[in-house]
Amino acid sequence: DGGITQSPKYLFRKEGQNVTLSCEQNLNHDAMYWYRQDPGQGLRLIYYSQIVNDFQKGDIAEGYSVSREKKESFPLTVTSAQKNPTAFYLCASSPRPGSLAEQFFGPGTRLTVL
Amino acid sequence: AQTVTQSQPEMSVQEAETVTLSCTYDTSESNYYLFWYKQPPSRQMILVIRQEAYKQQNATENRFSVNFQKAAKSFSLKISDSQLGDTAMYFCAFMKVAYSGGGADGLTFGKGTHLIIQP
Numbered sequence: 001d002g003g004i005t006q007s008p009k010y011l012f013r014k015e016g017q018n019v020t021l022s023c024e025q026n027l028n029h030d031a032m033y034w035y036r037q038d039p040g041q042g043l044r045l046i047y048y049s050q051i052v053n054d055f056q057k058g059d060i061a062e063g064y065s066v067s068r069e070k071k072e073s074f075p076l077t078v079t080s081a082q083k084n085p086t087a088f089y090l091c092a093s094s095p096r097p098g099s100l101a102e103q104f105f106g107p108g109t110r111l112t113v114l
Numbered sequence: 115a116q117t118v119t120q121s122q123p124e125m126s127v128q129e130a131e132t133v134t135l136s137c138t139y140d141t142s143e144s145n146y147y148l149f150w151y152k153q154p155p156s157r158q159m160i161l162v163i164r165q166e167a168y169k170q171q172n173a174t175e176n177r178f179s180v181n182f183q184k185a186a187k188s189f190s191l192k193i194s195d196s197q198l199g200d201t202a203m204y205f206c207a208f209m210k211v212a213y214s215g216g217g218a219d220g221l222t223f224g225k226g227t228h229l230i231i232q233p
Binding site for chain 1: 118123147156157158159161164166205209210211212219220221222223224225226
């Protein structure tokens with residue numbers, strides 16, 4: 001079955017630690033996205049990538065970093081510079097960036113800072 | 115930059131009733147796409163319906179339809195014959211059109227409306 005997988009489902013981090021969230025898709029999509037969801041805030045765009053080896057900052061990129069070395073993978077690193085990282089993180093992909101094509105979402109990762 | 119506003123944080127209706135969720139947006143773009151996504155308690159995001167701004171005809175998908183008013187920058191979602199499984203958070207989202215050479219972006223979401231369908 002084609003789809004998007006995110007791991008882990010739950011992640012706990014101590015303050016000052018970097019942590020990496022995994023996102024893999026087997027849909028052969030060019031574009032991939034990371035969103036953050038906080039209660040009452042909807043989803044906000046962190047980073048997006050239209051093609052391998054290229055990515056752009058979204059609205060709330062500070063304290064985060066990404067890489068896109070393979071078409072299938074778009075990992076997100078939450079660094080110690082992110083002041084309030086506790087949130088639900090969603091990865092998405094679409095076949096064509098900036099189009100009517102549906103963005104398919106993964107199941108999400110819940111990150112909690114202890 | 116664009117903004118999306120959903121003015122109803124929560125709505126509750128009886129099963130089989132019709133309900134309308136409101137969404138307004140602000141943008142300087144002339145061409146764009148609009149979406150409604152559903153997020154049930156499982157938190158999986160599911161596309162409900164989508165609309166191209168240059169198409170005047172309102173999109174429909176079975177029990178779901180939109181009222182798109184481009185001049186008013188309004189994009190409301192109507193759910194007919196509501197079912198218990200429609201209980202979820204509903205998000206309105208905006209995406210600008212990407213042209214060759216770039217300009218692509220992600221989705222801009224509203225804060226959502228929590229819809230509760232009562233038995």
